Amino acid sequence: MKSRSDRLVIFIIYFGFFAAIEFLVTKDIVSSAILPKPSEILKLFWLDRSVLTTAFLQTAFSSVVAFILAAFLAFALGILIHLSDLLKKTAMPVALFLQTVPIIAIAPLLVIYFGFGWVTTLIAGIIVCFFPVLISTTTGLANTKSTEDELLQFLKASRLQKLIFLQIPNALPNILAGLKTSAGLAVIGVVSGEFLVGSGLGALIESSRLQQRVDFVFASLILLALLGLILMKSTEIIFTWLFKKYLIRK
Amino acid sequence: MELKNLNFSFSVSPGAAKKIFKNLSLQIFPGQITTLLGPSGSGKSTLLRIFGGLQKVSEEGSSLVKSVSTESFVFQEATLLGWRTGYTNIMLPIKLAHQAVDGKYFEKIAQILKIKDILDSYPHQMSGGQKMRVSIARALITKPQVIFMDEPFSALDEPTRLDLQDELLQIQADLKMTIVFVTHSFYEAVYLADRIIILSNSQPATVIYDQVQNKDFRSRFESNYQNKVKEISEIFAKGLSREK
Numbered sequence: 001m002k003s004r005s006d007r008l009v010i011f012i013i014y015f016g017f018f019a020a021i022e023f024l025v026t027k028d029i030v031s032s033a034i035l036p037k038p039s040e041i042l043k044l045f046w047l048d049r050s051v052l053t054t055a056f057l058q059t060a061f062s063s064v065v066a067f068i069l070a071a072f073l074a075f076a077l078g079i080l081i082h083l084s085d086l087l088k089k090t091a092m093p094v095a096l097f098l099q100t101v102p103i104i105a106i107a108p109l110l111v112i113y114f115g116f117g118w119v120t121t122l123i124a125g126i127i128v129c130f131f132p133v134l135i136s137t138t139t140g141l142a143n144t145k146s147t148e149d150e151l152l153q154f155l156k157a158s159r160l161q162k163l164i165f166l167q168i169p170n171a172l173p174n175i176l177a178g179l180k181t182s183a184g185l186a187v188i189g190v191v192s193g194e195f196l197v198g199s200g201l202g203a204l205i206e207s208s209r210l211q212q213r214v215d216f217v218f219a220s221l222i223l224l225a226l227l228g229l230i231l232m233k234s235t236e237i238i239f240t241w242l243f244k245k246y247l248i249r250k
Numbered sequence: 251m252e253l254k255n256l257n258f259s260f261s262v263s264p265g266a267a268k269k270i271f272k273n274l275s276l277q278i279f280p281g282q283i284t285t286l287l288g289p290s291g292s293g294k295s296t297l298l299r300i301f302g303g304l305q306k307v308s309e310e311g312s313s314l315v316k317s318v319s320t321e322s323f324v325f326q327e328a329t330l331l332g333w334r335t336g337y338t339n340i341m342l343p344i345k346l347a348h349q350a351v352d353g354k355y356f357e358k359i360a361q362i363l364k365i366k367d368i369l370d371s372y373p374h375q376m377s378g379g380q381k382m383r384v385s386i387a388r389a390l391i392t393k394p395q396v397i398f399m400d401e402p403f404s405a406l407d408e409p410t411r412l413d414l415q416d417e418l419l420q421i422q423a424d425l426k427m428t429i430v431f432v433t434h435s436f437y438e439a440v441y442l443a444d445r446i447i448i449l450s451n452s453q454p455a456t457v458i459y460d461q462v463q464n465k466d467f468r469s470r471f472e473s474n475y476q477n478k479v480k481e482i483s484e485i486f487a488k489g490l491s492r493e494k
Contacts, residue, residue, distance in 0.1 A: 147327055148331065150304055151325065151329050152346075155346050155347075156346070157346050161346055165342070165345075169333045245333045246333040248372065
């Protein structure tokens, strides 16, 4: 927990930083074509709230749906991979490929396959946030103590019972870490798709770039950062609320 | 339960094996507490795991004859699942086997083991002794004929350890089960055992002492108990020096 004085210091640092930018741009030391004044961005948030809100909600909706779908798919595949060596050898190279190749390079392919629609944006989001949950699930499932394994072995637990009573509960802290990473990545994937498809904050950034509206680009970036933070924090809060007893260990 | 001609080796490196037991035969008699004593690395835990079925005997000529319908294992660590309460940890074997709980029996073991107050607590809220009590209750809940215990009290403080020894004796007297108990402690072995087995530190290990003891003491303060501990420790020491 941050103390009150810590918070005050942090506020002063940020306030000083933005005040300095405001001063530099007002005095024309830095061009407003490169860096907009913080006060201008604030004004923009009010004056163009309708455009920004619509774009924000589009990106937020796509990110949430992509994140939820990716989380469920990756969790299910993680369990199947844990149960089958053959599937592990088959699916992991594909997952690794999707993780290592930048989404911006894959996105044009998605447009060819799925067109200039919402599905492309969604799939771009899913591809990006799939991998962390998959890896955290497979790692967590395999990460049981040998004595706990022996206990279940001695109690003659079936493969399914071992999964339900030991391995999945044991994997939940790992899965939460994977989910938090994925929540942030979902926004990146979705915006990459939106650049090409032409919707949400991705499209707003792209059109602002063409019109040299740096203020709009900055406003969109702030909203994207905010969206990533909200997704990560709400994932943590919801997951912790649902699975609290599984996350406290000693 | 009987092990016949046990041959058992551990692979220490590719192509090299360490012989732990060679033609070892040992019988466990029902209704007794048998304690297994031996120096570190003598194979007493391995022997317990073989009796318990956690370690398979596959070498030629070895066989384990067991006519036991229910058995339990208490590990050195309490091995409680951190996300389950004391009660749900105890009920795990029942749940896995889709059995019904015998409420009266559960009450009885909860009373002997003094765990009524911690049934709703999670393992991280329990002391080491409380965790071990829950672990023993979990082993007892299926009414086993045999319990295998692998140095269960070794990590506990002395007062808790002594308490648990007394509770274990009370449980055995009440429920008449067979207990095979591995320990490093002469005091513990003598206090608990109806029969004491001592393994050598040679490779392969051999049984250097195997006696049913006449428990002619009622408390740890009696001279008969102290003398017996002295006798066992001397046999143990002689065994070690002979093997050297």
